[in-house]
Amino acid sequence: MNDMTPMERNVETQDIKIEASNVQVHYGDTHAIKDVNVKIEDKTVTAFIGPSGCGKSTFLRCLNRMNDTIQTCRFTGKILLDGEDIYDKRVDPVQLRAKVGMVFQKPNPFPKSIYDNVAYGPKIHGMFNTKSELDEIVETALRRAAIWEEVKDRLQAPGTGLSGGQQQRLCIARAVATKPEVLLMDEPCSALDPIATAQVEELIDELGQRFSVVIVTHSMQQAARVSQKTAFFHMGNLVEFGETGQVFTNPKDPRTESYITGRIG
């Protein structure tokens, strides 16, 4: 859309991809997310920042129901994806996760070949009919993840043999291969060196033009570099949410300002 002029956009009239309202999450006795309301736009990179343990990762994992796998985790509230409540009883989380892909903090390729890593998602979702179609899906995904040139000659080599940055881009390719509408990234660069980080950030920027990307990050510079919108979490509360430029230069809440200037966190 009009990513080039983010400051001029009117938030409310943008295409809303995800709308979370009154989200509460408990881990056992811990109240991890306290009444969070947020609207995440399509074709936008949204960054979640905040000190460790503030709930940003927890909230991210709510968006594709990965928290379902944690037994003590209780969720209340509503998250609408394209107007449909993903916590509705009729929703199968497996189907949801095909739409809402995820990239994790530590690169976690399967101990299989590079090709199989990327092909796994399309295989389980039955996204192709012929081998050549699958080849095409794999190539497209690897190209989107900006790793095709590096691995095209060794697609049958194990994915775990790549460097950290390549592994993370492989994981991104794997997530992209299932053609998600939303891509969640949980501190995708925290285990990477600066060069690999720069490559992944560039990639995030590109991906943000295709679909909605939500990224959790510890690095405020990274949030400022890659995102159009920023949400600041603190102690389980969504303290501030707005245009990235505004949050970083002119925060409305004193806590945001303290965090950005390095006084808390």
Added chain:
Amino acid sequence: MSDITQGKHSGSLLTQSAHTKKRNAAETRFKAYGIAAIAVSLLMLMVLVTTIVSKGLGAYQQTFITLQVELLEKKLDKKGTRILADIKKVSTFGYAPLIKSAVTAKVEELDIETGLKSKQLVGLLSKGAAAQLRDFVVNNPDRIGETVEFRFLASSRVDGYLKGRVHRDSIANDKNISPEQLDLVDALIAAGVVEKTFNIDFIIGADASDQRPEAAGMGVAMLGSLSMMLVVLALALPIGVGASIYLEEFAPKNWITDIIEVNISNLAAVPSIVFGILGLAVFINYMHLPMSAPLVGGLVLTLMTLPTIIISTRAALSAVPPSIRDAALGIGASRMQAVFHHVLPLAAPGILTGTILGLAQALGETAPLLLIGMVGFIASNAPDSIASGLMSPNSAMPAQIYEWAKRADPAFYERAWGGIILLLLFLVTMNTVAVILRRRFERRW
């Protein structure tokens, strides 16, 4: 502490401080303990292996006496019709005279001076010689009338004499053998009639009665063990792995699963004889499965092996990093797909090792077999089918070894050691297979 209070850090690095010396001495001592422990266990192992091999190898060799037996028609087939039913009517007693005359003829042919009566001459042969002869005739009725060369097993005393177990001075009170007989044996050895050779029957044969230790073999008991292992593998592996996958990957963590978990750990420590009496009560007395059957033995050993397999499988599953599960779930795999496509292949080497360890444990188990009647003299021949192998009475390798070890004749003692060699070979083979499979699975991706 003393370093800090006395400010020793200012000293030269080229000389060791008292504290450092003490620390290094402690480390050296600890290494010495470790090396000593390893040396002791290696020594024990060497003693064990040497003892087993030196005592057991004798069982793989047996003394044979070669004789030419004339298969007299008038004794074996009076009517001369060669009808099998008629030939079968002649019992082993009917064959005894043939052997007697064959031995006498041999002694005369070799021109050996001996004051022994023909009964004592026959005493050199195994008591199974007549049965061996009869088996041959029943299978080859057309050879009646010919003179055929046979290799008969020597009696256990003669065998013991050749192996150095029986001496002239040790047989003073032995009514089974006399010094005159040994003189004859010496003469026969010189003539090449008596010789000691490799005895395949020990590996493939069946157990024999107290009177014929020279004929006893491990083969049928090995088949019994094999059938039990098949039952254990077919039941314990799927049940154990299935239970572990459910408990580890799907089951909610609550007090019920906690209780199950504690009980599985406890079951692993239950003495195996308890499983034996359970098998007796449930499988034999209640379900009326046959006594002494490898099927029942396999069921009992399955119960015994299950906890081992479940515990090792769960350990292998929980050792797979959670990031792999996250990765699979994150791209929309279902729980089951995540487990079967990614977690299970990674856990397979561990599961395999656990299973083979459990099988090895089951293979060496004797106590539960006592209670379901698989220990004792079970006069059975090799089963003719898998079903009869499972249902007809049989023994198992460790039970057979125990049975031989408690019999009176020292010739059985040697066979017990020989059986242990076979059992250990089995275990070593299983472990080798485990290692090879592990390697292959690990290399597969």
